[in-house]
Amino acid sequence: MTTRLPLILLLNAAGLALFLCWYLPVNHGFWFPLDATIFHFFNQQLVKSDAFLWLVALTNNRAFDACSLLAMGCLMLSFWLKEDKTGRRRIIIIGLTMLLAAVVINQLAQHLMPVKRASPSLSFPNIYRVSELLHISTKDASKDSFPGDHGMMLLIFSGFMLRYFGKKAFGIALLIVVIFAFPRVMIGAHWLTDIVVGSLSAVLIGLPWVLMTPMSDKIIALFDRYLPSKSNIPNTNN
Template sequence: MVATIINANDTTMKTRISLNILLSAAGVALFLSWYLPVNHGYWSVLDSAIFHFFNHGLGESRAYVWFLAITNNRAFDACSLLAMGCLMLSFWRKADDAGRRRIVIIGLTMLLAAVVINQLAQHLMPVKRASPTLYFTDIYRVKDLLHIPTKDASKDSFPGDHGMMLLIFAGFMWRYFGTKAFVISLIIVVVFAFPRLMIGAHWFTDIAVGSLTAVLIGLPWVLMTPLSDKVIHLFDRYLPPVKKQKINN
């Protein structure tokens, strides 16, 4: 019986490693499909078409200008954190004390993984390019149409770090909270990553290639190996327990 369980575990681990290698290869292939062609091939055509589609509307609708200005303000980034926090809070409220502690620790592990993957991606991807608002001429820029703080440009937009963080969040939700949480987190990804494309602070491929490549290569080795569980165990072991204060009547 024990031998059967061990063999089953070995088979599962080998399957996961094979899948990790496959996902990493897919990430490399995705990046090379963009990086190797002259001027990025068909990706460049798609990037340009998406940017000009959304940029054209800035000259036609004042409400649209305000919408992009607001959704790309730094305060809106806090809304993305709030949305992610509310999703995790929905699970935290249903859990007992041990479960709540575990959810907090999963959040810390997710943050650590996001920082490490983001830093590796920023340093290992041999790309540096400006956002479309700094690349194209004769275009509309929100900062010229409305004089309020907003992010409509970036001198180094690849890979999209904002999109990368959101995708890592989605991966952790899938691994530890299930399919329903994953679907909701994907909605959060779209809602909070898409405004960056619409305003021109990022190219489409900054996220669809850059962010996704980093996540495909890095995240499976965190979530589909014992690594994330071991980090959670270490946090659980060494972080001090929360002491409850007794209330005297």
């Protein structure tokens, strides 16, 4: 794959502009009223509807995080089942490359973005906490919520789906982003902008250099060369 430098720079500029339009204005400009309104709307629903309370509690339990991994795995499995032995190995290696890219981009974003803020559930007085209303294990707060690492991973997954599996897979991946990232906003563990500004801007800046250059293909080729396969593992039964 050739490097698509103009498009990479355009996406980088979009990511930087998105971050700066939130970061530079006093009190984050129009973003803060939007964040606050969304948080207070969902926070009030916690005491208005038992069904909603249990929904956000269960979808922010650690077990539900495993469901997000299962959803991503099932999407990749749908392509894996259609492939021969070589194609199946390649899909597994694409998954490993995606995981490596996610770790690197997440670490860079966490260290390079000059932001540290607590979640809305720790920022406003006189609000409701799911963990206090139900006394069950659920993530309803974070001392450092920006950028949203969960949302970032899901967006990186979406980018890999578009690059290697096509637009239909990308559309399904975006649906997975909404289903598994936004419960964090509904419970108050993240601000909306932790995802739509923090996660998205980091992905727009970092991921194009992986997927729109030969980098990801070279990493896949490197894994393919050095990772063992059944064909080159010695048979100890002979």
